[in-house]
Amino acid sequence: MQITFIGGGNMATAIIGGLHQQGGHQIHVVDPNDAKLAELARDFGVSTSASLPEQLSADDIVLLAVKPQQLKEVCQALAPRLNGGMVLSIAAGIRCDAMARWLGSERIVRVMPNTPAMVGKGVSGLYAAPGTSAADREHADTIMQAAGITVWLDKEEGIDDITCVSGSGPAYVFYFIESMIEAAEQAGFAADEARRLVLATFDGAVELARQSPLPVATLRTNVMSKGGTTERAISRFEAEGVKAAIIAGAMDCRDRSIEMGQQLSQD
Ligand SMILES: NC(=O)C1=CN([C@@H]2O[C@H](COP(=O)(O)OP(=O)(O)OC[C@H]3O[C@@H](n4cnc5c(N)ncnc54)[C@H](OP(=O)(O)O)[C@@H]3O)[C@@H](O)[C@H]2O)C=CC1
Numbered sequence: 460m461q462i463t464f465i466g467g468g469n470m471a472t473a474i475i476g477g478l479h480q481q482g483g484h485q486i487h488v489v490d491p492n493d494a495k496l497a498e499l500a501r502d503f504g505v506s507t508s509a510s511l512p513e514q515l516s517a518d519d520i521v522l523l524a525v526k527p528q529q530l531k532e533v534c535q536a537l538a539p540r541l542n543g544g545m546v547l548s549i550a551a552g553i554r555c556d557a558m559a560r561w562l563g564s565e566r567i568v569r570v571m572p573n574t575p576a577m578v579g580k581g582v583s584g585l586y587a588a589p590g591t592s593a594a595d596r597e598h599a600d601t602i603m604q605a606a607g608i609t610v611w612l613d614k615e616e617g618i619d620d621i622t623c624v625s626g627s628g629p630a631y632v633f634y635f636i637e638s639m640i641e642a643a644e645q646a647g648f649a650a651d652e653a654r655r656l657v658l659a660t661f662d663g664a665v666e667l668a669r670q671s672p673l674p675v676a677t678l679r680t681n682v683m684s685k686g687g688t689t690e691r692a693i694s695r696f697e698a699e700g701v702k703a704a705i706i707a708g709a710m711d712c713r714d715r716s717i718e719m720g721q722q723l724s725q726d
């Protein structure tokens with residue numbers, strides 16, 4: 460497939476990394492930043508340009524990977540060059556109806572990916588606008604499967620829901636990892652040893668949760684010997700409202716996705 464990325468930033472780089480590992484795609488990246496383009500060309504062998512191609516063909520797939528605030532301008536510049544090609548947008552918030560107005564095309568799939576796409580362990584939520592065909596949806600699915608697993612959403616609002624779980628979720632997990640590394644350092648481990656210990660602990664816990672038939676809460680209580688050390692730690696987390704804060708933060712994230720959609724999908 461010929462895929463043109465508009466925007467070659469963090470998320471585009473992660474998806475291109477996944478596609479590169481899969482192989483077999485022709486990738487072109489448009490971004491104003493020369494240094495970024497040089498890096499992408501070096502790491503993944505993609506072709507690049509600082510401005511949009513003059514014309515695209517109906518078989519080309521365009522993947523919009525600019526910030527939501529830049530999307531309207533990019534869509535309007537793209538409209539006369541699109542020639543009916545399919546557009547995938549990874550922008551948070553911006554709804555299909557707005558993009559359809561700006562692009563003059565309803566052949567749009569919205570995708571909410573996440574950065575572990577870079578190592579083939581991404582999660583992508585997808586929603587297809589009514590103007591797409593079954594073949595379009597299959598192409599979108601194939602592209603995003605290069606980056607990990609795909610989850611199709613029946614309603615467009617599902618994109619807001621999945622944003623607060625898997626889209627933004629890696630940041631929550633990295634925040635927990637950062638905190639654990641700081642704790643390990645405070646306990647006396649050198650920085651590299653702290654990182655190794657914490658990453659292996661996350662790895663092991665996730666693998667156990669994946670393989671075990673037990674609920675995650677039971678796996679947690681299995682670590683908590685009565686009157687022991689873990690119980691003391693979890694008591695502190697509960698007293699400080701850590702779980703409630705994580706849930707509230709995720710709901711704030713979903714609200715922000717809805718709010719961005721309302722603010723940026725007008726006119
Ligand atoms: N990061 C993440 O984990 C996720 C991000 N997303 C979505 O992905 C999109 C991109 O996010 P992210 O990668 O983090 O952002 P970045 O800022 O890293 O990437 C955006 C890139 O687009 C470039 N750009 C700006 N204007 C244009 C233009 N007119 N034509 C081509 N390129 C342009 C920017 O250049 P410059 O910096 O010079 O402005 C930048 O390199 C957002 O819409 C976000 O909502 C979705 C899921 C997860």
Ligand SMILES: O=C(O)[C@@H]1CCC=N1
Nearest residue numbers: 550551622626627628
């Ligand atoms: O923070 C953001 O807005 C983007 C969307 C999901 C992850 N990053």
